[in-house]
Amino acid sequence: MISVRPIPLGRAWDLIDSCLPVITRACPNLETLDVAGDLRRVEPLVTSLVLVGRTEDPAAASRAIAQSGLLSSTATRADGRIAGTHRGISIEVLLARPQDYGSILCRATGSDGHLLE
DSSP states (O other): OOOOOOEEHHHHHHHHHHHHHHHHHHOTTOSEEEEEHHHHTTOSEESOEEEEEEOSOHHHHHHHHHHTTOOSEEEEEETTEEEEEETTEEEEEEEEOTTTHHHHHHHHHOOHHHHHO
16 A cells, blocks of 8 residues: 555545545446445545445456556556545545455455554
């Protein structure tokens, strides 16, 4: 993930609110799109924005997000995962098939210490 400055929780929600309509327009076949990571854990400072979506075709959704113009730079794009920056803040979108969605959401929410327990 791209290293960037942490932002307050409220600012992170503002950024997510600006991302959601772009992603849902680009990927009409998304069944759901949820926050994960710092935002889902309600951390006071958020270091990256993480979203997890459920879709039958993660590769197509990843391509659609890449083409949506949401990310000003794209560091990583693979089937089912796209990461880059949006307004200078790191954002990662993980896309999962329905049968994998729950485990990917749990893993993306973390924290690493909690997941090891």
